[in-house]
Amino acid sequence: MGSSIRRSIALSCVLVMAINVSACGYFLYPERKGQTGGRVDPAVVILDGAALLFGILPGVVAFAVDFTNGTIYLPPGSPSVIDRHTSAIDTDRVRKVTDENGRAWLQMSIDGKSDGSGDLAGLEVTLTHITGLEVDADDIVWLQDATAMRAAISTQVTAR
Structure with a gap:
């Protein structure tokens, strides 16, 4: 009697894990x-691929179910779990600031750069990653406070 209970518990655990x-x-x-x-x-692909370790059938079923239901695809504009963990930027420390003229600025500390070397090329890559837009190093303006931001705006408007 004891071995049949152990077998049924083991079978139940295997069945739940397989599902x-x-x-x-x-x-x-x-x-x-x-x-x-x-x-x-990529996280779903990796987990579906791990199902191949249990055999061809569970892995194929995992991929088939996720593709047919669309659950393997990321929602538009959202990063994957892997993207969020491999990013060198702490996006909680980056804030979007809108000035009184309606211009958007990204506020981040200087030590929030991707490579920590202090060069503009690293910051260019970081800002491109955060904004999703191509950022040129010549367009980066270092500001200390709101007064410096207003001065940069007036200089930028005058230069155009």
């Missing part, structure tokens, strides 16, 4: 159901 691994995007991101395309989420 969770066989379609991880489906269970982890139910809000993504119904998406038809976009960037593929």
